[in-house]
Amino acid sequence: MxxxxxxxxxxxxxxxxxxxxxxxxxxxxxxxxxxxxxxxxxxxxxxxxxxxxxxxxxxxxxxxxxxxxxxxxxxxxxxxxxxxxxxxxxxxxxxxxxPEIGGSAGYTRRDNGTRGVSNTANGTGTGTGNTGTGNVGTITTSGGATNTLSASLGITAFEIDxxxxxxxxxxxxxxxxxxxxxxxxxxxxxxxxxxxxxxxxxxxxxxxxxxxxxxxxxxxxxxxxxxxxxxxxxxxxxxxxxxxxxxxxxxxxxxxxxxxxxxxxxxxxxxxxxxxxxxxxxxxxxxxxxxxxxxxxxxxxxxxxxxxxxxxxxxxxxxxxxxxxxxxxxxxPTISLTALAGLASSSLGNLFTGGAFNYSVAPSASYPIFRAxxxxxxxxxxxxxxxxxxxxxxxxxxxxxxxxxxxxxxxxxxxxxxxxxxxxxxxxxxxxxxxxxxxxxxxxxxxxxxxxxxxxxxxxxxxxxxxxxxxxxxxxxxxxxxxxxxxxxxxxxxxxxxx
CATH class of the missing domain: 1.20.1600.10 (Outer membrane efflux proteins (OEP))
Structure with a gap:
C-alpha cells in the first residue's frame, strides 16, 4: 500500500x-x-x-x-x-x-435500530353464540448502533501540468x-x-x-x-x-x-x-x-x-x-488527479491494521469541444x-x-x-x-x-x-x-x- x-x-x-x-x-x-x-x-x-x-x-x-x-x-x-x-x-x-494535500479524521455513530412486530394466535376459543376467549398481539422490539472511526490523506483535483x-x-x-x-x-x-x-x-x-x-x-x-x-x-x-x-x-x-x-x-x-x-x-x-x-x-x-x-x-x-x-x-486537454488514501474501522484498536486501509484514485481529463x-x-x-x-x-x-x-x-x-x-x-x-x-x-x-x-x-x-x-x-x-x-x-x- x-x-x-x-x-x-x-x-x-x-x-x-x-x-x-x-x-x-x-x-x-x-x-x-x-x-x-x-x-x-x-x-x-x-x-x-x-x-x-x-x-x-x-x-x-x-x-x-x-x-x-x-x-x-x-x-x-x-x-x-x-x-x-x-x-x-x-x-x-x-x-x-x-498538489494540495489534506488530512482528515472523523468519528461517526449511526443508529441502525429496527422494530419487529409478531401477532401470535396460539390459543383456543370456545363459547356459545357471541362469546369467546383468546391470546392475541404479542410485540417485541430489537435494535443496535454502528461506530465508525476514519483517518485519511488526499489530493484534491491537482492539475498535472x-x-x-x-x-x-x-x-x-x-x-x-x-x-x-x-x-x-x-x-x-x-x-x-x-x-x-x-x-x-x-x-x-x-x-x-x-x-x-x-x-x-x-x-x-x-x-x-x-x-x-x-x-x-x-x-x-x-x-x-x-x-x-x-x-x-x-x-x-x-x-x-x-x-x-x-x-x-x-x-x-x-x-x-x-x-x-x-x-x-x-x-x-x-x-x-x-x-x-x-x-x-x-x-x-x-x-x-x-x-x-x-x-x-x-x-x-x-x-x-x-x-x-x-x-x-x-x-x-486539462488533466487532473484526485486521490484519497485512508483508514476506516469500527473500533479504535483496529484502525491501524492492514485490513483498515483503503484508497481511491480518480484521474480525469477535460477538453472543451466548442468555445467559438x-x-x-x-x-x-x-x-x-x-x-x-x-x-x-x-x-x-x-x-x-x-x-x-x-x-x-x-x-x-x-x-x-x-x-x-x-x-x-x-x-x-x-x-x-x-x-x-x-x-x-x-x-x-x-x-x-x-x-x-x-x-x-x-x-x-x-x-x-x-x-x-x-x-x-x-x-x-x-x-x-x-x-x-x-x-x-x-x-x-x-x-x-x-x-
Whole structure:
C-alpha cells in the first residue's frame, strides 16, 4: 500500500513542458553611443561602473538627509507594500505547481435500530353464540448502533501540468514580482534625486535671499543720500523716485525669497517624511554646488538597461511572453488527479491494521469541444499583449536615451555659460562701483548709477541660477542613468538585465 501511495505522489510531481516561446532580449532601439558635437562632452570610456549616491552627493549633510528619507518616506513604504503584494501573488501562483494535500479524521455513530412486530394466535376459543376467549398481539422490539472511526490523506483535483500552463503562469507572476522590485528601486532613485534637487534649490534661494537683502540695504542708503541731495537742491525729485523704485523692488524680492526659503524647507520635510535638522541645510549655493561630483566618464548606451523603469518594462515583457505559453496550453486537454488514501474501522484498536486501509484514485481529463474560437483568440490576445509590452520596453529605452542625451547636451554648455556669467557679474560689480563714485562726485547722472545697480542685481541673480543649473544637471545625469547600485533590491533574483 505504501508503494501505491508513493506512486501517486510521483505522478503528482510530474514535471511539465512549456509552450511559451523562447525569450529573446530585444536589440537596443538606440544608437550604440551618445551624441557628439559642440553641445556634448567627449566620452572615452567603454562602460560605466556601478555608482552610489554617496559618490555623487559628497556633502555629509546631504547624505544624512537622504539616509533619513530612505527610512521615513511614505512613497517608499507604499512601494515596499507593493513588493510584498507581488511576492505573495507569486507564491500563491507557484503553489499551483504542487498538489494540495489534506488530512482528515472523523468519528461517526449511526443508529441502525429496527422494530419487529409478531401477532401470535396460539390459543383456543370456545363459547356459545357471541362469546369467546383468546391470546392475541404479542410485540417485541430489537435494535443496535454502528461506530465508525476514519483517518485519511488526499489530493484534491491537482492539475498535472503536462503542457506547462500553470508553469507559464508562475513564470509570469515571478517576472511581475521582479518588476515590482524594479519599480520600488525607481521610486528610491527618484526620491534621492528629488532630495538633492530640493537641497540645492534651498541653497540657491538662500543665496537669492542674501542678494535681495543686500540690495535692499544698498538701495536704502541710496534713497537716503538722494533725499539729502534733493533737500540740498542738488538732485531732482526724479532721482529720489528712481531710487525708491529700486528699493521697493528689492524689498518685494526679499519678501518673495523669504517665502521661497520656508517653502523649500517644507518640501524637504515632505520628501524626507520627518523634520529636517537646520544644521543639515546649506548656507548658500556657492557652498552647496561644488559638493555635487561628476559621474564617471565613458558611458555606453547599454547602461540604460540598468535603469529601473527599463528593468521593469523588460520584466513585464518577460511576463507577457510567458502568458503566451499559458494561452497555448489552454488549447490542450486539462488533466487532473484526485486521490484519497485512508483508514476506516469500527473500533479504535483496529484502525491501524492492514485490513483498515483503503484508497481511491480518480484521474480525469477535460477538453472543451466548442468555445467559438475563444481559445485561439486567447493566444492572439496574449501575443498582442506581448507586442505591446515589447513596444513599451523599446519606448522606455528610447525615452531614457533621450533624457540622458538632453542632460549631456546641457552638461556640455553649462560650464561655458557659468564662466561667462561670473565674468559678467564681476564686470557689473566694477561698473556699479565706478558709476556710483562718479555720481557721488557729480560727474555722472543718477540714472547711470541706477542702471549700473540694476545690472549688478540682475547679474548676481543670474549667476545663482547658473550655479543651480550646473549642480542640478549633475543630479539629472545621476537620475537619468539610473545606475545606483546602493538602491537596488537584492531579493530580486538574477539580474539578467544587467549589461
Amino acid at each position: 505504501i508503494r501505491k501511495t508513493v506512486s501517486l505522489v510521483s505522478l503528482a510531481a510530474l514535471s511539465a513542458c512549456s509552450l511559451a516561446p523562447k525569450y529573446v532580449e530585444p536589440a537596443l532601439p538606440v544608437p550604440p553611443s551618445w551624441p557628439v558635437g559642440d553641445a556634448y562632452l567627449a566620452q572615452n570610456e567603454a562602460t560605466l561602473p556601478s555608482v552610489s549616491y554617496r559618490d555623487i552627493f559628497r556633502d555629509p549633510r546631504l547624505q544624512k538627509v537622504i539616509e533619513q528619507a530612505l527610512v521615513n518616506n511614505r512613497d517608499l513604504r507604499a512601494a515596499a507594500a507593493n513588493i510584498a503584494i507581488a511576492r505573495a501573488q507569486y507564491r500563491i501562483q507557484r503553489a499551483e505547481l504542487l 503536462l503542457f506547462g500552463r500553470v508553469r507559464s503562469l508562475t513564470t509570469a507572476a515571478q517576472n511581475r514580482y521582479f518588476g515590482s522590485e524594479a519599480t520600488a528601486r525607481a521610486t528610491r532613485l527618484t526620491l534621492v534625486g528629488d532630495i538633492a534637487t530640493a537641497w540645492l534649490t534651498y541653497a540657491s534661494d538662500v543665496s537669492l535671499l542674501k542678494i535681495a537683502r543686500e540690495t535692499a540695504a544698498l538701495s536704502a542708503r541710496s534713497v537716503a543720500l538722494t533725499k539729502l541731495r534733493l533737500d540740498g537742491g542738488i538732485a531732482p525729485r526724479t532721482d529720489l523716485a528712481q531710487a525708491q523704485i529700486v528699493q521697493q523692488t528689492a524689498l518685494s524680492d526679499l519678501a518673495t525669497q523669504t517665502t521661497a526659503v520656508a517653502q523649500d524647507v517644507n518640501a524637504l520635510q515632505l520628501l524626507v517624511g520627518a523634520p529636517v535638522d537646520p544644521a543639515l541645510l546649506p548656507a548658500s549655493i556657492e557652498e552647496a554646488a561644488p559638493t555635487i561630483a561628476e559621474l564617471p566618464a565613458g558611458l555606453n548606451s547599454s547602461i540604460l538597461l540598468r535603469r529601473p523603469d527599463v528593468v521593469q518594462a523588460e520584466y513585464e515583457l518577460r511576463a507577457s511572453n510567458a502568458e503566451i505559453g499559458a494561452a497555448r496550453a489552454a488549447l490542450f 474560437g475563444a481559445g485561439r483568440a486567447g493566444v492572439v490576445q496574449s501575443r498582442a499583449q506581448r507586442d505591446y509590452a515589447l513596444a513599451t520596453y523599446e519606448k522606455a529605452i528610447q525615452t531614457a536615451f533621450s533624457e540622458v542625451a538632453d542632460a549631456l547636451a546641457r552638461r556640455g554648455t553649462i560650464t561655458a555659460q557659468l564662466n561667462a556669467q561670473r565674468a559678467l557679474t564681476a564686470a557689473s560689480t566694477d561698473n556699479y562701483r565706478l558709476s556710483d563714485a562718479r555720481y557721488r562726485g557729480g560727474i555722472d547722472t543718477f540714472l547711470q548709477s541706477l542702471t549700473a545697480q540694476q545690472s549688478l542685481y540682475s547679474s548676481q541673480r543670474s549667476l545663482v541660477t547658473a550655479q543651480l543649473t550646473q549642480a542640478s544637471n549633475l543630479v539629472t545625469l545621476y537620475r537619468t542613468l539610473g545606475g545606483d547600485s546602493t538602491l537596488e533590491v537584492t531579493a530580486a533574483g538574477p539580474k539578467s538585465t544587467q549589461p
